[in-house]
Amino acid sequence: MTTLTLLVIALLAVVAGLFLSRVIPAVQAYFTYRGKRLITCPETLTKEAVDVAARKAATWAFIGEPVLRLDQCSRWPERQDCGQECLGQVEADPENCLVWNIVSNWYEGQECVYCHKRFGRLHHLDHAPALMGPDHKTMEWDRVRPNQLPELFSTYKPVCWSCHVTETFRQEHSELVVDRKR
Numbered sequence: 001m002t003t004l005t006l007l008v009i010a011l012l013a014v015v016a017g018l019f020l021s022r023v024i025p026a027v028q029a030y031f032t033y034r035g036k037r038l039i040t041c042p043e044t045l046t047k048e049a050v051d052v053a054a055r056k057a058a059t060w061a062f063i064g065e066p067v068l069r070l071d072q073c074s075r076w077p078e079r080q081d082c083g084q085e086c087l088g089q090v091e092a093d094p095e096n097c098l099v100w101n102i103v104s105n106w107y108e109g110q111e112c113v114y115c116h117k118r119f120g121r122l123h124h125l126d127h128a129p130a131l132m133g134p135d136h137k138t139m140e141w142d143r144v145r146p147n148q149l150p151e152l153f154s155t156y157k158p159v160c161w162s163c164h165v166t167e168t169f170r171q172e173h174s175e176l177v178v179d180r181k182r
């Protein structure tokens with residue numbers, strides 16, 4: 001092997017190493033900041049749902065430090081020109097403001113009001129569990145606007161997906177349902 005070949009191999013190894021050392025934080029930034037989050041709007045002190053521009057954060061992380069900007073907010077488009085100060089809450093605790101984690105934490109350990117099955121952590125491939133309102137109607141949690149969830153969690157009850165389907169059928173087709181006592 002000539003000196004030139006060795007030099008080229010060494011150079012390629014350095015370039016590949018540098019590339020990898022930037023790709024890893026970029027991928028980490030993308031997976032850390034993707035997903036819908038709930039924050040307290042510093043302007044109104046209300047719960048709002050936001051999406052961080054995760055791809056842009058990943059691009060910035062590839063170049064240097066991840067820079068966070070919002071991609072969506074439940075107060076947009078009216079307040080699209082706000083200072084995005086809420087991003088400080090996302091940066092401080094990206095996991096705990098993720099809607100998925102908030103919902104999963106709420107269900108975990110509770111029982112379905114109908115069948116009393118205990119909920120574990122939510123899984124992305126499972127059917128979404130539901131919520132039962134004061135009117136006894138049930139709806140899947142992901143049909144609710146995310147910024148309404150904290151309020152609903154104080155008055156609504158958890159319902160597993162199977163009971164939600166059964167109860168929906170019972171309410172929509174009551175003429176076809178016969179309740180038999182055990």
Ligand SMILES: [Zn+2]
Nearest residue numbers: 112115160163
């Ligand atoms: Zn159930």
